[in-house]
Amino acid sequence: MTPSPETLAAFEDVMLRYLPDVTRYARSLAGPGADADDLVQETYLDAWRGRGTFDASRDARKWLFAICRHAFIKRYRKAHREVAVGDTPELESYATAVGHAAAVRDGSAARLDGMDLGPAINKAMASIPAAFREVVALVDVGGSDYADAAQALGIPVGTVRSRLFRGRRLLQEQLLDYARDAGFVAPQAQEIR
């Protein structure tokens, strides 16, 4: 049976409110380019086909994110060569702090204080390797915890932490570079004891 125009209008009325969020999530998962737009469209088509399973008392945004994540993993996730990160999440954490300490010393961290990080984040997300970006997308944009992300990607939790922390470190580096490009001197390494 063809659904009534009212059914479609009601669906659009609720679900399209989250289009900016779904777009952000799709872009962070699929990376820059046409795939992200296709993923947004497929998310909404899949949601429409599965509308009978949506419980209106639930969070529509979370429901759309789950559909988007599923579509990404089934159809868009590129087979990327295994990245050699090793299980070194603690060292990635440490390196993040070392990078920030250097930026505090050279003034670039202070430079970011009054700046809107949004545009720089978008550029940085587009530039980091997919293996790191997709984990950042799942956890930091989609709100998955480590175990959820590990299950979704079929990788161990330790690998999720390594890739996530590496991805965040790379993003932080880019933000600090962005501030440095605005006229600050190169950082000096600083040990943290």
Add this chain to the structure above:
Amino acid sequence: MIHSRLSCGETVRALWDYVDHALPGPMRDAVAAHLATCDNCAGHVAFAQRMLGAIATAPVEDQDVARLAERVRVALRTEAAAG
């Protein structure tokens, strides 16, 4: 208690797990205690949290939203018409 007094190095090794609320209770408390007395480490954590906030809310241009909304509406109409 090995966690009772952390160095700066030990604290920042736990930075992301701390920010993600993924540390076991005693370690979490030890990191929090260090951060309460160390401006340097507290600054690293504050920036990390700010960055995560920016990732979660990264801007999507209005014109992109409008374009995608139109595209999605067309696709949904086609799909709905097909029954």
